[in-house]
Amino acid sequence: MKNHLGPLAFLLVLIAFPLAVRDPYYQHLMILVLMWVAIGSGWNLIAGFTGQVSFGDAAFFGTGAYTAGLLAHKLGMSAWWGLGLGGIFAVIIAFPFGWICFRLRGAYFALATLALNEVMRHTATIWESLTEGMVGILIMQTFVSKIPYYYIALAIAVVSLISVQVVMSSRWGYYFVSIREDQDAAESIGIDTHYYKMVSLCLAAYLTGLAGSLYMNYMGFIDPTIVFSLHDISIMAILVGIVGGVGTVYGPAVGAFIMVAVSEVFRTGGFGLLEKLTAATGSPVMVLVTKYIKEAHVLTFGLLVIFVILFLPNGVVGGWRKSRRSH
Amino acid sequence: MAYFETLGLVKLFGGLAAVNGVSFDVNEGEICGLIGPNGSGKTTIFNLINGYFPLDKGEIYFNGNKISGLKTHKICREGIGRTFQIVKPLKRMTVLDNVLASAFLRSHTKSEAVELAEKTVSFCGMTSLKDKVAGSLPIASRKRLEITRAMATKPKLLLLDETAAGLNPVELEEAIALIKKIRDSGVTIIIVEHIMKVIMTVSDRVVAINHGMVLAEGTPEEVASHAGVIAAYLGEDYCAAG
Numbered sequence: 001m002k003n004h005l006g007p008l009a010f011l012l013v014l015i016a017f018p019l020a021v022r023d024p025y026y027q028h029l030m031i032l033v034l035m036w037v038a039i040g041s042g043w044n045l046i047a048g049f050t051g052q053v054s055f056g057d058a059a060f061f062g063t064g065a066y067t068a069g070l071l072a073h074k075l076g077m078s079a080w081w082g083l084g085l086g087g088i089f090a091v092i093i094a095f096p097f098g099w100i101c102f103r104l105r106g107a108y109f110a111l112a113t114l115a116l117n118e119v120m121r122h123t124a125t126i127w128e129s130l131t132e133g134m135v136g137i138l139i140m141q142t143f144v145s146k147i148p149y150y151y152i153a154l155a156i157a158v159v160s161l162i163s164v165q166v167v168m169s170s171r172w173g174y175y176f177v178s179i180r181e182d183q184d185a186a187e188s189i190g191i192d193t194h195y196y197k198m199v200s201l202c203l204a205a206y207l208t209g210l211a212g213s214l215y216m217n218y219m220g221f222i223d224p225t226i227v228f229s230l231h232d233i234s235i236m237a238i239l240v241g242i243v244g245g246v247g248t249v250y251g252p253a254v255g256a257f258i259m260v261a262v263s264e265v266f267r268t269g270g271f272g273l274l275e276k277l278t279a280a281t282g283s284p285v286m287v288l289v290t291k292y293i294k295e296a297h298v299l300t301f302g303l304l305v306i307f308v309i310l311f312l313p314n315g316v317v318g319g320w321r322k323s324r325r326s327h
Numbered sequence: 328m329a330y331f332e333t334l335g336l337v338k339l340f341g342g343l344a345a346v347n348g349v350s351f352d353v354n355e356g357e358i359c360g361l362i363g364p365n366g367s368g369k370t371t372i373f374n375l376i377n378g379y380f381p382l383d384k385g386e387i388y389f390n391g392n393k394i395s396g397l398k399t400h401k402i403c404r405e406g407i408g409r410t411f412q413i414v415k416p417l418k419r420m421t422v423l424d425n426v427l428a429s430a431f432l433r434s435h436t437k438s439e440a441v442e443l444a445e446k447t448v449s450f451c452g453m454t455s456l457k458d459k460v461a462g463s464l465p466i467a468s469r470k471r472l473e474i475t476r477a478m479a480t481k482p483k484l485l486l487l488d489e490t491a492a493g494l495n496p497v498e499l500e501e502a503i504a505l506i507k508k509i510r511d512s513g514v515t516i517i518i519v520e521h522i523m524k525v526i527m528t529v530s531d532r533v534v535a536i537n538h539g540m541v542l543a544e545g546t547p548e549e550v551a552s553h554a555g556v557i558a559a560y561l562g563e564d565y566c567a568a569g
Binding site: 169170174175177178181182184185186187188189190191192193247 | 377379398399400403404408409411415416417418419420424427428429431432437440476477479480
C-alpha cells in the first residue's frame with residue numbers, strides 16, 4: 001500500500017487541477033498530457049515490457065479516432081460511442097497484423113509497424129467515400145468547457161496505468177518480460193510467445209485506440225495527416241515511453257508530461273517569450289531565430305532522446321529508481 | 328516402446344547433414360549421456376528434440392506420444408525441459424522471477440507459482456541468490472539458474488546441455504550432486520557434456536555421436552573403450568595402441 005501513496009496523492013492533485021487552474025489553455029495542455037499517458041502506457045506495454053518495439057502507434061490511434069468520427073459522421077451516432085468501440089476497432093487492426101508480423105523479430109518487426117502506420121494513413125487518405133480523405137471529419141463537440149474532457153481524459157489515463165500495473169504483476173506480465181529478455185528461453189519454459197505477444201499488442205492497441213477516440217471527441221476535427229502522423233503520434237509515443245522510462249509502470253505518465261511540455265515550449269516559442277523579445281528588440285535576427293526554433297521541435301525531440309539514452313538509459317522514472325536503490 | 332525414443336533424426340543445414348539418421352532410446356529414470364567431438368551434432372539433437380529446429384526427417388516419441396512437429400512451448404508442456412549451452416538468463420529479472428516465469432506453466436494462481444518457484448529455488452540450492460538480478464550472476468550460478476528454471480516447469484525429461492562446462496572443481500562437484508539429486512527425484516535426464524568426469528560418474532548409459540551419426544552405445548566403460556570413439560576423439564593413431 002505504501003507504494004501507492006505517492007500516486008494517490010498525485011491523483012488528488014490532478015482531480016483538483018481544473019478547479020484551481022481556470023485558464024483553458026493549461027487545461028488543454030493537461031488533457032493532452034493525460035491522453036499521452038494512455039498512449040504511452042500502451043506503447044510501453046508492447047515495446048517496453050514485451051520488447052516488441054512499435055513505430056506505428058498512430059495506426060491504432062488513428063483507427064480509434066476515425067471510429068469515433070465515422071460513427072458520428074456516417075451513422076449519426078454520438079461520437080462518444082467511439083470510446084467503447086475505438087479501442088475494439090484498433091484491436092481488429094492489430095490482430096491480423098500481429099498474427100502475421102510476429103514471425104518477425106527485433107528491428108524487422110519495428111519496420112513492419114512503420115509500414116502499418118503508412119498503410120493506414122494512405123488508406124484513410126485514398127478511401128474518400130468512407131473517410132472523406134484529406135477533407136477530414138468535423139464533428140460538433142459536446143461540451144464548450146474543457147473540464148468534462150479533462151475528467152474523461154483523467155479517467156482514461158488512470159485506467160491505463162491501473163491496467164498496466166495489474167497486468168504486469170500477473171502471469172501475463174511475467175510472460176511479457178520473459179519474451180523481452182529472451183524469446184528462445186521463454187519458449188523453452190513453455191511460454192507460447194506468439195500468443196502472448198498478440199495479447200500484449202492487442203492490449204496496447206486498445207489503450208491507444210481509446211486515446212484516439214478521446215482525441216476525436218475533444219478536438220472535433222481529424223484528417224489522415226493528423227491522426228496517422230508518423231512524427232506527431234508514432235514517434236511521440238516512443239519518446240513518451242523512452243523519456244519516462246521503458247518498462248516502468250509510471251514512466252509513461254512522467255514522459256507524457258515532459259514531452260507535452262517540451263513540444264509546447266517549442267511550438268509556442270517559449271510560451272510567446274520569443275515573440276515578445278522580437279517585438280521589443282525589433283531585430284531581424286530574432287525574427288529568424290523565433291521562426292527556426294518554432295520549427296525545430298522535432299529536432300529537439302531527437303536531441304532529447306540522445307540525451308536521455310546517454311545519461312538516463314532507464315528513463316526518468318527508471319533512473320530515479322536506480323539511483324535511489326544504490327544509496 | 329521406450330520411454331523416450333528418436334527414430335532416424337535428420338537435420339540438414341544447406342548441404343551439410345548436421346544430424347544424419349540418429350536413433351536412440353532413453354529409459355525412464357535413467358541418465359543418458361550424449362558425447363561426441365565438437366561439431367558432432369549433440370546440441371543440434373537437443374534443438375531437434377525440443378522443437379527449436381524443425382526436423383527434416385525422423386520422428387521423436389515421448390511417453391507414448393509423438394512429439395516431433397510440436398512447437399517448443401508445447402513440447403515443454405508435454406514434460407521436456409531443457410537448459411541452453413550458451414546460457415540464456417532473463418537478465419533484467421531476479422533469480423526468483425526467472426524461476427517464477429517458468430513456474431506459472433504448472434500453476435493456476437500466482438501464489439501457487441510463487442510457492443513452486445521458492446521450492447524449486449531451494450531444491451537447486453539457489454536460495455541465497457534468489458533476489459539477485461540474473462544478469463549479475465557468475466557463470467556457475469547462471470548454469471545452475473538454467474537448471475532451476477527448467478526444473479520449475481516440472482519436467483519428466485530434462486535435457487542438460489553442457490551444464491558443467493566452465494566450472495571450477497568445487498562447482499563441478501556441486502553440479503554433479505545436483506544432477507544426481509534431480510535424477511533421484513524421478514526425472515529422466517539426457518546430458519550433453521565434454522567433461523568426462525561428469526559423464527562417467529553420472530551416466531547410466533552413454534551414446535557417442537560423430538558426424539551426426541551414432542557411433543557407439545552402452546555403459547560409460549564400454550563406450551570409453553570403444554575403438555571408434557577413441558579414433559573420433561584422438562585420431563586413428565591412438566586407436567591401434569588402445
